Amino acid sequence: MRPTMALLRKDLLLERRAPESIPAMVLFAITTFVLFHFGLGRDEVDGSLAAGVLLVTILFAAILGINRLFVSEQEEGGFDGVLMAPIDRTALFLAKAAALFLFLTLVELVAVPAFAILLLGPSPWHALPALVLTLALVNIALAAVGALVSALAIRTRSRDLIVPIVTLPLLVPALIAAARSCAPLLAEHGDAWPAAKWLLMLGLYDLVFGLLAYAVFDFLLED
Amino acid sequence: MADAPAIELSGVGRRYGERWALRDATVTVPAGATLVIFGPNGAGKSTLLRVLATLLRPHAGSASVLGEELPRREWAVRGRVGLLAHDALLYRDLSARENLRFHARLHKLGEERVEALLEATRLLPRADDPVRTLSRGLLQRVAVCRAVLHDPPLLLLDEPRANLDPAAAALIEPLIGRESGRTRVITSHDPAGGLAEADIALGLRDGRQALLGATGEIDTAAVEALYR
Numbered sequence: 485m486r487p488t489m490a491l492l493r494k495d496l497l498l499e500r501r502a503p504e505s506i507p508a509m510v511l512f513a514i515t516t517f518v519l520f521h522f523g524l525g526r527d528e529v530d531g532s533l534a535a536g537v538l539l540v541t542i543l544f545a546a547i548l549g550i551n552r553l554f555v556s557e558q559e560e561g562g563f564d565g566v567l568m569a570p571i572d573r574t575a576l577f578l579a580k581a582a583a584l585f586l587f588l589t590l591v592e593l594v595a596v597p598a599f600a601i602l603l604l605g606p607s608p609w610h611a612l613p614a615l616v617l618t619l620a621l622v623n624i625a626l627a628a629v630g631a632l633v634s635a636l637a638i639r640t641r642s643r644d645l646i647v648p649i650v651t652l653p654l655l656v657p658a659l660i661a662a663a664r665s666c667a668p669l670l671a672e673h674g675d676a677w678p679a680a681k682w683l684l685m686l687g688l689y690d691l692v693f694g695l696l697a698y699a700v701f702d703f704l705l706e707d
Numbered sequence: 708m709a710d711a712p713a714i715e716l717s718g719v720g721r722r723y724g725e726r727w728a729l730r731d732a733t734v735t736v737p738a739g740a741t742l743v744i745f746g747p748n749g750a751g752k753s754t755l756l757r758v759l760a761t762l763l764r765p766h767a768g769s770a771s772v773l774g775e776e777l778p779r780r781e782w783a784v785r786g787r788v789g790l791l792a793h794d795a796l797l798y799r800d801l802s803a804r805e806n807l808r809f810h811a812r813l814h815k816l817g818e819e820r821v822e823a824l825l826e827a828t829r830l831l832p833r834a835d836d837p838v839r840t841l842s843r844g845l846l847q848r849v850a851v852c853r854a855v856l857h858d859p860p861l862l863l864l865d866e867p868r869a870n871l872d873p874a875a876a877a878l879i880e881p882l883i884g885r886e887s888g889r890t891r892v893i894t895s896h897d898p899a900g901g902l903a904e905a906d907i908a909l910g911l912r913d914g915r916q917a918l919l920g921a922t923g924e925i926d927t928a929a930v931e932a933l934y935r
Contacts, residue, residue, distance in 0.1 A: 562797055562806075568788060
């Protein structure tokens, strides 16, 4: 775990020193909520529409973060030094996925309250624990798939194109499960807890894609 | 029994797409010896260094570094090679100390090694400044510290004294010079200076091996001919 912690600490330090990903993701999310507000022509949304708006916005904001995930390694030139170190390269996957998870969590700490103020009709307080759990599971999915795709894309010339084209289809099952989980939580007089099967499906997605990414990540870094 | 060679290359080639950047490189470097590679820009020098550093896989021939066959056992080479490349391989927004501590953690080293190197290269006064604010010469000194941090038996040095004034070059000499006792592979554009440092000289041109011999067998005119 020591190399993973060293890599994660470095990524967090770089983001703190020169904030790029998190401010961009927050601004993008809030701007998107404003656009939805005008685009839908509604002051308030609830239920499945609210779940869709919230999750698609988070998903698109995550694409920005995924695009930037390995850029510091290449732009800063430190990647070769990391690749030459006597460490298991899956440590790099774990560190990048953990960094993306933390970035997303920080973004949601701002974006979800902004969504509640700008667009959401019903109060989400009654379902907050379930919402937090669902978003945490979504973040794990985004982090696992994002770290994998980002490592794949960084070695290509068209990184900006490959990230959304590969990431979005891979995340469709997670988005479906997350939307079905969130919809009753964000409905007027909605439930405090979603149907267990959707949370289970999200958890299963996280497990399968987490293990898959862990298994193939090393090969992606091969020359 | 004599030590096994530090580097054994036989017909090593590497291509980018369809273009061969390096072909038929064949050379043996004994442990502790210095190989100097000459050649004009685009001759394949950096490609050869990156193959030896396990950052590129050879596409032809056989290669052995520190007794380990590449690429099959490249994992066993990692951590035993120090690379000083054109890029400093540093994170620009981190300070010299932060960069070196980060690499020290990856190599399971203590922070005292970092402090010793910062002191040896007289970087302590600027150790906490982001490396993007350092001059090229200071940046090169940090890059040298990173390359030798883990005390590697093999050093790969791409024009190591570029951007350094004589005093700074003297400062890093104990770390990367002959007296460091390491096997060294150095690229150079300076025929006289390079030959003075070499035990073996290798000349590359258009990715092909155009010159190979022990230092006494090669004169500066032969090296200069590579650049015409």
